[in-house]
Amino acid sequence: xxxxxxxxxxxxxHKLTMLRDKNTSSKDFRELVREIAMLMAYEVxxxxxxEEIDIETPICKTKGKVLKGQDIAIVPVLRAGLGMVDGMxxxxxNAKIGHIGLYxxxxxxxxxxxxxxxxxxxxxxLVIITEPxxxxxxxxxxxxxxxxxxxxxxxxxxxLVCAPKGIEAVTNAHPDVEIYTASIDEKYNEIGYIVPGLGxxxxxxxxxxxxxx
Numbered sequence: 001x002x003x004x005x006x007x008x009x010x011x012x013x014h015k016l017t018m019l020r021d022k023n024t025s026s027k028d029f030r031e032l033v034r035e036i037a038m039l040m041a042y043e044v045x046x047x048x049x050x051e052e053i054d055i056e057t058p059i060c061k062t063k064g065k066v067l068k069g070q071d072i073a074i075v076p077v078l079r080a081g082l083g084m085v086d087g088m089x090x091x092x093x094n095a096k097i098g099h100i101g102l103y104x105x106x107x108x109x110x111x112x113x114x115x116x117x118x119x120x121x122x123x124x125x126l127v128i129i130t131e132p133x134x135x136x137x138x139x140x141x142x143x144x145x146x147x148x149x150x151x152x153x154x155x156x157x158x159x160l161v162c163a164p165k166g167i168e169a170v171t172n173a174h175p176d177v178e179i180y181t182a183s184i185d186e187k188y189n190e191i192g193y194i195v196p197g198l199g200x201x202x203x204x205x206x207x208x209x210x211x212x213x
Contacts, residue, residue, distance in 0.1 A: 037087030084130035111142035123151030132201035137169030
């Protein structure tokens, strides 16, 4: 799939293994998620456009390259997506932040919207969705549909782990959306958890109820 990129940098893979470990504390989990998101931001922003400007160094006049000025919005899917925002902002501090609130119906595994707040000029921005886990694809499909409904045209998503069927669901419905992930895992189980995965990212980030599967 041409629009799916697995970011296999050694530092990311090392930190991802630590994330998967059930003995990793919430504090360490939060720090690892932030660090991985920052490292993955390099890849997600690789194709940002540059322009040449004139500058003067302490030695002489020269030309340099700067970002052309494309506006960016980071949109976490609540609540787990929040854990990736600060890492992205470390590299893209001028990005605006939107929020999409979706919860998964545990019977149908389909997303239910409960909150959506986006920058008013979302249609003119590169939108980066943050969502640690792409499992069935339901939440991502809901988020992408909401963004497009509000005028977003250029969308990328960033994940820690993905299930193949979830990727397939998103790419079939939205072939224009680029997906970046640290790992494509084996599958998701009967209750929608990625295997081997890392458990419930939201619970592990915020220290709330966590059930191992």
